[in-house]
Amino acid sequence: MKSYLAAAVQMKSKPHLIHNLGEAEDLIQLAVNQGAELVTLPENFSYLGDEASKMTQAQEIAEQSEKFLKTMAQRFRITLLGGGFPVPAGENKVCNTALLISPEGQELARYNKVHLFDVDLPDGNTYTESSTVQAGNSLPQLCRTPQLGNIGLSVCYDVRFPELYRHLSKQGADILCIPAAFTAYTGKDHWQTLIQARAIENTAYVVAPAQTGKHYGMRYSHGHAMIVDPWGTILDDVGVHPGVAIAEISPIRLKQVRQQMPCLQHRVF
Template identity: 85%
Template sequence: MKSYLAAAIQMTSKPDLDHNLGEAEDLIQLAVNQGAKLVTLPENFSFLGEEAAKLAQASVIAQKSEKFLKTMAQRFQITLLGGGFPVPGGENKVFNTALLISPEGQELARYHKVHLFDVNLPDGNTYKESSTVQAGHTLPQIFASPELGKIGLSVCYDVRFPELYRSLSKQGAEILCIPAAFTAYTGKDHWQTLIQARAIENTCYVIAPAQTGNHYGMRYSHGHAMIVDPWGTVLNDAGVHPGVAIAEINPNRLAQVRRQMPSLEHRVFG
């Protein structure tokens, strides 16, 4: 792996598939213009609306999302992560799917979100992802690239479960992708802390594209798409508006941190 630029895209996706894909294309173009070779889109990048509406349109969303990712990756000659979109599964439910695509438009890795967000928040919002989403049943595997390094996938709520990332680091992960649509209520207190914790404890880069602002009704996301280095330093933060956070993924920095803090070599339990 040589040094390269990665991009964490920040969107305000709506219950409008075509609008969202248009916004995503503009932001991908912005990232490419700044030199990004690995571009990551947030969870729900292609559709963020009521669960029933998502389920009703799932087949179309899945088909258009996958075609979009392959087309964009080929057009711009980048490796592109679609951070989460619905793919029809069994039991009249969908898988929340993250998909990594090569510059040739080929699928490199696919991950079905394992941890589902079923939470009643004090701000009056209730989330029950399991009502329409079927949980994945397998831990993600890393994708190893000579150009980009060893990349591990996850999605949003997974960030609260460090054992998933420990599994990735045990496989040799160097970059952890955590695309999200983190709620505004929890994000203000937990988002950055959790992202930095996953970077520090696994001495990995973390690339965390995010949703921001109001999507529909009372649904608000926190924003602050960011890229964090293996020491836990925030290299770039997109703030609260749609945009792109870009930073360098540097193998020399990774090696330096792992020499200074060789905690992965000191694990006792697994």
């Protein structure tokens, strides 16, 4: 593993596939121009609209999203994460799928979100992800890359389930990716705390691309895409507007923190 720059992209995706892919391309270009070799896109990067419209277009969204990720990774010679898009799964449902692509345009890892967001919030919004999404049936497997380190995938609501990240850290994760479309209501209180907690308890980098602002109707996202180091220090935070967080992933820093706080070696259970 070498030192390199990672990017966490922040988008304001809409119910318009082509528009979103154009915005994603611009932000990938911005990250590459700053030297990023690992670029991560948020959950719902290619489409963020109501469930009925999503399901009607699911096949096209899936095909165009995967084609886009492979094309961009090859064009810019980067490792690229699409943090979550619908992939038809039969029985009128889709999987919420994160896909990691190599600079050669090859699939490195695929993960279907296992924890689904079925929540009634005090702000009047109700989310029932399970109405259209089929939960994944297996924990994510670590993607081991010689240059960029060991990368673990997850998606949004997974961040509230620390056992998933402990599973990844036990496999040797150096970087935990947490692409999200975190709601504005919960994000203001929980997003930063959860991201830092996952970094600290696993002494790993966390790269967390995010959605921000108003998407449609009453759907608002919190923003604050960020990159956090293994000590829990926020290295970069985009804020509330679309943009890119950039930070160095350093194997020296990773080793230093794990020597100073060897909690992964002290696990009892």
